[in-house]
Amino acid sequence: MDIDEPLLLFRAQFLQCIDHDFIRWPPSVLLQQPDAQSFLSKKLFNVSNPTSHPPASYEARVLKTLIAKIAKSVGSIAANNKALEDLSFRLASLQSMSPREGPITQLDANVTYNCIPQNSRLDTQESWRPLTVVESRSLVAGSKFTGHRTWEGALHLASYLVSKSDLVLGKSILELGAGAGFISIMCAKYLGAARVVATDGDERVVKDMRRNLLLNELETEELISAEQLVWSRDLHDKISDGPGFDIVLGADIIYDKGATEALVDTLSALFDAMPQVSVLLSNAFRFPDVFEVFQTGCARNKLRTRVIDYNMTPPAAQKSLFYTTSMPLQIIEIQQDQLRKKHTAGSTFE
Structure with a gap:
């Protein structure tokens, strides 16, 4: 059957574990329809692929609200509604689980992103490009272990990259501070990158990132690999034997003064x-004083920064890669100034 866009939008939000209070629910007139109820029951809440399903605690909360909305929309015929009975059975099953049964806490969540441009139609065959990573959704910005989840800056950068279909195509990509690996995986899986090296300074994060590569069936190191790279320390050892890179990416990596100074040293190298x-x-821009350290370091190393003309998509208009826009987000291009270009004109990657 043809699937109405509000149902596909709801699916994308649910699988990305969007906060319950910010979900755009399908309208009542749609929830009344048997085909819509069947889609929700069979395609979203029937766990055919548990490795890409949200935590049970999150699913239960969403499902409880959805059942109430369907029951209200169908009125007196709710008692004889097979889809509603199936959804209610699923909710009861979720509520009976103990906290240790499966990936049901926010500490270990399967989060699935739909990697399509924000202006895409959702009712086409190309409108579903899922990418699943395991994240720690309870992390707070500024904590010591931020690498275990995907932040708003990464989703903003992803929106930009999927809107520029030729930017990554055929290119060799290095990602700094890759965290869960979302950006790197998207470049390898959907954007046609020729080679991707996803790096992070935390050995535990790199280990989890490799698990996410396997989760997305990216098992060939010729296309993508996850490696530890400590900024300003072991850059040469990690990449000096390779052919170099066309593009360096990074998202949400300017948040600590010491790490930011090391980041600038790495970019300079x-x-x-x-x-x-x-x-x-x-x-x-969560930490303006840290960003000032970044700008000062770039200027000292004769690196110019330029803000790319790409606006945040308002939440009400987002169809994929959902993220909040309450915090200003910018994509910054970094280039060498003319004096530095003359100095490095004869450089080679040996």
């Missing part, structure tokens, strides 16, 4: 080795 490399960083 990358430009020394690869003068023609393109650097794009997505940043949420």
